[in-house]
Amino acid sequence: MKKFNIRKVLDGLTAVSSPSPSPQLGAKENELIPETLQSEHFQLCKVGNVLILLALIFPILSLTQNPFRFGRPGVECYCQHESGAAIIQLQFLINEGALVSALADDSIHLWNLRQKRPAVLHSLKFNKERITFCHLPFQSKWLYIGSERGNIHIVNVESFTLSGYTIMWNKAIELSSKAHPGPVVHISDNPMDEGKLIIGFESGIVVLWDLKSKRADYRYTYDEAIHSVAWHHEGKQFICSHSDGTLTIWNIKSQAKPAQTITPHGKQPKDGKKPEPCKPILKVEYKTTRAGDPFMIFSGGLSYDTIGRRPCLTVMHGKSTAVLEMDYPIVDFLTLCETPYPNDFQEPYAVVVLLEKDLVVIDLAQNGYPIFENPYPMMIHESPVTCCEYLADCPVDLIPALYSVGSRQKRQGYSKKEWPIGGGNWGLGTQSYPEIIITGHADGSVKFWDASAIMLQVLYKLKTAKVFEKARCKEEKPSTEIVDEDPFAIQLMSWCAESRMLCVAGVSAHVIIYRFSKQEITTEVVQLLEVRLQYELNDLESPEGGGDQTPAPPTPSTSPSPQTATPQTHTSTSSNSSDGIRDNIPCLKVRSSPLKQSPGYQVELVVQLVWVSGEPPQQISSLAINSSYGLVVFGNSNGLAVVDYLQKTVLLNLGTVELYSSNDPYQRQLRSPRKSRQPSGGLIYTQTWFSSVIDRAHTGFNVFVKRGVLFFPAKMSRKLSLPTELKPDLDNRDNSFSRSRSSSVTSIDKEAREAVTSFYFCETYNRKADGGLTPSLWVGTSLGTVLAVSLNMPPAGEQRLLQPVIVSPCGTLVRLKGSILRMAFLDSTGSLLPSAFEPWYEPNAPANGEEWDKVRKRRPASVSPSTSQELNENQYAVLCSEKQAKVIALPSQTCVFKHNITETSFVLRADVVQMNTGICVACFCANGHIMTLSLPGLRPLLDVNYLPLTDMRIARTFCFTNLGQALYLTSPTEIQRITYSQEVCENLQEMLGELFTPVETPEAPNRGFFKGLFGGGAQSLDREELFGESGAGKAPRSLAQHIPGPGGIEGMKGAASGIVGDLARARIALDERGQKLSEVEERTAAMMASADTFSKHAHEMMLKCKDKKWYQF
Secondary structure, three states: OOOHHHHHHHHHHHHHHOOOOOOOHHHHHHHOOOOOHHHHEEEEEEEEEOOOOOOOOOOOOOOOOOOOOOOOOOOOOEEOOOOOOEEEEEEEOOOOOOEEEEEEEEEEEEEEEEOOOEEEEEEEEEOOOOEEEEEEEOOOOEEEEEEOOOOOOEOOOOOOOOEEEEEEEHHHHHOOOOOOOOOOOEEEEEOEEEEEEEEEEOOOOOEEEEEEEEEEEEEOOOOEEEEEEEEEEOOOOOEEEEHHHEEEEOOOOOOOOOOEEEEOOOOOOOOOOOOOEEEEEEEEEOOOOOOOEEEEEEEEEOOOOOOOOOOOOEEEOOEEEEEOOOOOEEEEHHHHHOOOOOOOOOEEEEEEEOOOOOEEEEOOOOOOEEEEEOOOOOHOOOOOOEEEEEEEOOOOOOHHHHHHHHHHHOOOOOOOOOOOOOOOOOOOOOOOEEEEEEEEOOEEEEEEEEEEOOEEEEEEEEEEEEEOOOOHHHOOOOOOOEEEOOOEEEEEEEEEEEEEEEEEOOOEEEOOOOOOOEOOEEEEEEEEEEEOEEEEEOOOOOOOOOOOOOOOOOOEEOOOOOOOEEEEEEEOOOOOOOOOOOOOOEEEOOOOOOOEEOEEEEEEEEEEEEEOOOOOOOOOOOEEOOOOOOOOEEOOOOEEEEEEEEEEEEEEEEEEEOOOOOOOOOOOOOOOOOOOOOOOOOOOOOOHHHHHHHHHHHHHOOOOEOOEEEEEOOOOOOOOHHHHOOOOOOOOOOOOOOOEEEEOOOHHHHHHHOOOOOOOOOOOOOOOOOOEEEEEEEEOOOOOOOEEEEEEOOOOOOOHHOOOEEEEEEEEEEOOOEEEEEEEEEEOOOOOOOOOOOOOOOOOOOOHHHHHHHHHHHHOOOOOOOOOOOOOOOOEEEEEOOOOOOOOOOOOOOOEEEEEOOOOOOOOEEEEEEEEEOOEEEEEOOOEEEEEEEOOOOOOOEEEEOOOOOOHHHHOOOEEOOOOEEEEEEEEEEEEEEEEEHHHHHHHHHHHEOOOOOOOOOOOOOOOOHHHHHHOOOEEEOHHHHHHHHHHHHHEEEEEOEEEEOHHHHHHHHHHHHHHHHHHHHHHHHHHHHHHHHHHHHHHHHHHHHHHHHHHHHHHHHHHHHOOOOHHH
């Protein structure tokens, strides 16, 4: 029986109800380009995250904020509680494959880590008390929970039910005490006696509670509030940290006063008085060693007079005290030890310190306490991410090349040992193709990440700010900067993976071109081009106050002829008029001293836009580089500039209006608003103009008026804007072609301030009469116009460096609704045509080597189709705007397919991507929909309401790439990767690593024969008898509510379906059964070994006593 596919039915209904593509190609020609992609090839799901992490627990590291992850490098997991409440504590069930999380909403959850996707098995929600502290003894199933009221409740972690055994605060403290002791801040059992529980209250009271007799044995009182408590492994002493920066050490049988009081960072007065109070010591740990002095490790406790000092972790070992400064505030820390048993020498070897923006692991075994090199990508948020690029199926030699130069950037002074956290196993189903993510940051840095596996690994870091002079203080900042903070922030990136050429554009209207080299060089002079790209409005107002004035047409301050001037080096040709108007001044100053450039990306050319007649340069809204032509093009709301980075010249510098030539469809005859005939000459504006100003003010743009024309200053806040934000009325603008020709300034702004939004280099047909392919640059604008620029390239080789490139605009080709976002080209068979590129070569090769011969003989790699094509239409241009997509046949320039993507929203990001079985257009809309359209037919294949646009960060960083991959930043600290490929979704389970790998539990410490015979060793406790229902009864139902979780096999039954789900369930069940059998085997072996030992001791005792008389004993 044929399987029924509901997805195809829904796809058919969607095709009927949704705006369908409008085919204008004959049926016969349409059949010549078969489409292989179908709707069943697409499915949307999350792949993985890179994020901040927050709390720590042995043996696998777990890190706590709302999300958390665990494992060794390559093994990571992202979990999220449905409530979204903050996590206050985590407790592992060591070697059990489970985790308990306590949340700020007074709920605790049991996570199953035995499956690749952890799930909640049980939840318990407290109704009357607030949770403040949790403690789970090693190899125990009873969890102690302290509350804000000072009470302690006990939970069975297997069934997640409350025990009837409760320790009430009024029974724990002295009966004569009238004050409440405060919340519970610490709970732990005596390492040598499980029946003794130490309870720390915030007010400074510590109670040693006898679980069997249900009474307090000892009570210890100190004047200062308690933050944490730690045991000595022998169970005879414990240490407390206090709010005044002191540490108190207590003997358990001496409750009158502490045996020792220490103020580690306090100044000791000479008269013997109490030291001055210090900052609170938030946490202390007390770890012992067999061969030396114990370690006391704590955070906080610094003196109050150390103003401006960074947060510190203090390690006290014997007579030495080491203060380790951290870059960020300390959230938590954990000491890693050789044994999990609390009643044995711990033998600490490392300290894991979780900071607000980093994770540091300190080696305690080496002098100086060096840190381990961190394999986790924690520093993705070292500086805020401002833009992203994602490349799948990149050249295979690219990642090794970036890794080789990035490995030389590593700092010295790391520990020589391997990363100490080694839990979990790698996933087996990693992608067969390499993937790279590039992130641009607010400090001007660019980072390259290996994304071939689910986990990210940093490859190389580039600092673009090195090119410019840095102001030492705010007073030295140049007055020409157009941003208040982060003047070097990266806004756009263009990368050619095959040639390894990189081009970045910053918020200070600068563009930097980089070339990749494996050799170190020193650049004596940084090559600089300054471009005067400003759209000027010449207003011919008469001095009289009345009448309508008609200014002259807008005149760009540029010329289409190439600028062959020599590039500048240090000083700019700035000029200031007598009234102080800035002119020809760049926003940033390029450094004049020699620049030492390490292997990796090295500066080829710097291009800066300059101030024009007191007006700052506008933000760069689009950027593209082509290594085959040796050209870089960038544009903004004023126009575009084409730069030849090989000859270091500006080839084209035009306003957007001049690209139309005489065929401007918008008839831009600008007129000033009407003036009243009042003697004062005041201006009266239409209501439409005022509405526009108010609307733009609400969007956060600064608007001012000069000679009746709206201007939008480039002065920005820290929050970077999108290229689409050049038109802030995104939601309300009219995208139809019947635009108003009114005399309001709204019309002036919408039609005169036409921004360049996209570029594409290609070899195509620019005119209908073209008989062959020519190098071209296609330009898309914010008004939906696509224009062409012809490129007449000189011959390759040495002639390329001597003869100029001739650039000439060809006029308008196509118009669409909304701003142009993406352009691409298909050949006659419907295959994607990438831009031509030049293979990478070593630019700093010696003149007499083999590499130099390759450089001299190199030729650009052409990817244009063969000319022996029998079809009339040789190419298809794919154009996508904010509202619609079109497929244009070339050279006839006829529209063969058209599809209206959205009517009520607009597209934020669109890409033409290569899938395994075809190509498609992938779109992300502002209403949260992710859609894919087939090519060239533009049939809807996928439409999922995935993520509403709640943060402009998502819009700024969302990007698609080939083979069904995409990513975006969900927060300043987290990258979310998603896939829209059905094949990847099916294999995703195999790509995930194993979180839980059972290991052999270390042997318990040997108590010795005489301690076992006469007592004195560790005392065990039958908690089941004490806390079970038979011994303690049931807890009140109103105290907490039990909530079954969806985790485990029961949850998988509802979540998974088909053969894959059945196999996964069977494998998990088999793993759990094998684990239980292995545990039974281990316990049996341990019992046999114990019986054998007992038999030997008994035989030895019998031999000793056999010949003795009764009086000899």
